[in-house]
Amino acid sequence: MLELIVNGRAHRVDVEPEMPLLWVLRDHLGLPGTKYGCGISVCGACTVHVDGEPVRSCVMRASAGVGKKIVTIEGLPQDGLHRIQQAWIEHQVPQCGYCHSGMIMSAAALLAKHPKPTDADIDATMTNLCRCGTYARVRHAIHALAASPVSSAGPKS
């Protein structure tokens, strides 16, 4: 039995300690927003926040998440839409949308650290793969977010 804190709620799950966090979220906690893409930490579709850091949940053992704050795409919005999700709609970023849960989680982590990221920052940190080719709009939306005023509380995440 593992105790995991996901999106502010404590869950007790009866899973193997080595089960990747991704599958605990998807198949045991009913949080399918986080996606499987490669299983080898290359594509980033499974990106979640663990204690505020972007983590590829397909290669993180569930047991490593015990005692940490885990946030998924479902837990990102507060009062409706998170500002990143709003920007993704505003700039019509996704196409098929499959990679964008991970893309949004990566962008949220990037902006929390670098409120005004450069193109080089974006290239270095936004390593999520998108087969549809939404990169230009991801970059544009991140720059637009960086240019827009953030509430005094800072980016919500």
Place this chain on the structure above:
Amino acid sequence: MTIAASRREFLKVSTALAGGLALEFRFPLASHAAHGALATEVNAWILIHPDDRVVIRIARSEMGQGTLTALAQLVAEELDCDWTHVSAEFASPNEHIRRNRIWGSMSTGGSMGVRSSQDYVRKAGASAREMLIAAAAAQWQVPAAECTVDRGIISHRTTNRTLRYGQVAAAAARLKPPEDVRLRDPRDWKIAGKPVRRLDIADKVLGKPVFAVDVALPGMLHASIAQCPVFGGRLAGLDAREAERMRGVKKIVREADYVAVVADSWWRADEALKKLKISWDSAGNGELGNETIAAMLQEGLAQAKLPQARRIGDTPSALASAAKVIEAEYRSPYLNHATMEPQTCTAWLKPDGFLEVWTSTQNAEASMAAAAEAAGLPLEKVEVHKMMLGGGFGRRGGPQDFVRQGVAIAKAMPGVPVKLMWSRDEDMQHGFYRPASMVRMKAGLDAQGRLIALHTKIACPSIVRVLMPQSTMKDGIDFTAVRAFNDLPYAVPNQQVDYAMRNGHVPVGFWRAPGQQNEFYRECFIDELAMAAGKDPVQYRLSMLQDGDKHRLVLQAVVQAAGWETPLPSGWHRGVALAYGFGSYAAMVAEVSVGAKGELKVHRIVVAIDSGHVVNPDTCRAQAESNVVFGLGAVLHQENNVRHGRIVESNFHDFPLLAMAEMPKVETVLVPTGGFWGGHGEPAILPLAPAVCNAVSRATGQRVRTLPLRHLGLRSA
């Protein structure tokens, strides 16, 4: 007609977002709560709620290309309703069969979604509008011709009365549809032609369960699959003792060419799958590989007599008398679709003998047929719930292998819903690949460098033979293998196109813009000819295009937008290419630089597209960007090699997708000239490989005749 709750029962999981009403996406759950509000079906395409909300039924699939929204725009345009009240839902494939295919084609490929349904969906909108007006006129007892409508409000000016669509929908539905309706001139469009927001995006950014992989049903189990790694091979032996004892494992399913493990979570199923001791019979294909495939294609090219896809003039004589003859051989590898969402199918063989299937499909009717056949049921006893596709690109249309497997696995677990999801490795190694092909082109130039004869020999597997074995090919010619040559846009008096169908054992399929490798060959070779003739590649092309030819217009548009004649930063080079396909004309200019150690950077892509009409300029631009990325991944990195009868690559580490850092600046110029309906899902990829490779050839001084570029020692800077 009113939609009864018994028609389909849903659990509505997506909530409309405040302000931005989105997709009326309901996660179909057969045993759950009923559809809430009753809406009136004015016709098969349009439901209207008493509170004026309009639900537009969409028959085609949505894979991010924006077809769902574009079709809704076209219907709403003619219906003249309030766009902010519009949502969309997929038409039920089962109901489609029972209502004599009332929604037309459900197939979504070939950039056909909008262009091949625009006529009848617009008429459905116009017809409903006329019926709603007639219902209001009848209520007021005035002639319908005296009534006007604006955004869902019908007015009778002289008596100053109004009725809303929601108030007259039920009465309208009882009226006879008009025999004929007039469609709006696109110049008068108010909803169509505008960059409205896509209806499916809000749910996607919230991580809502819209994809096939997200399906969750009470008591559902999960399956992972291992297919025979050698194409054509069979299961020969299986020791499942260790796997059977593993936690959560419920069943091992053995079929002719695969084994699946069913467990209570996907990871447990997949872990157990790895513990299976499987022996495969490679059916004599175990020694096939790159070399045998290349030899097969070379043998095709070596044939003196081949089926001819085109013959104009007397090419052999013209070549014999040409001032200059230039010859080149080009090739390209197999390529997997690699959709981000792996192939997935949930199937539930219910106790009442009805089969429900949830899948990401580009062709719901093909999914129905595959599911019915696999289950041994009539179509009427099958429903396919269309989910949003996590990418399609041609993988999920013709081949319905994942549906057949999903149903076969569910048959082994009667009464229990089972979700089959392929691992990435399975997805990479069991595709329907873009065909590997080889082309030999021989051109004759006259003394002025003009192209007077072109002989093209194409050796390429046939997609039609693999995916549509019943269809007859005229003279053994697969149109996907010869396109771009058998409809050469350039005025060349002598042309011959020979086709050697060489199929091999690797399954081939429709990979975004099927046959696009031919544009790579043709447009790169045209550049070789321009250089040999000492001509500018743009001028050379223009000299072979008639005045008024739409190819000419897009080429001129892109040249102007790119500033073809303007100086570039030191070390940058331009390449150009021109294409027609999937209903549209596309021309592209690429700007690249190559460093001393082969560091390649694609800086800027400018593309001009003439699709006749543009229903949503923003999604059309998004498709151009998408085509650039999809095409560049293939140009720079991707190939599927074959060794020991199987695909070598297994995941994104050895089949790299284009990354953010490699993304060039993309500028899209939409130049719709009207009068025809072209597609947007594929045309912009056609000139991508040749435009980039022509620029690279200029940068390096070495002609690029094979892909991907990493074989030439070129790496992303």
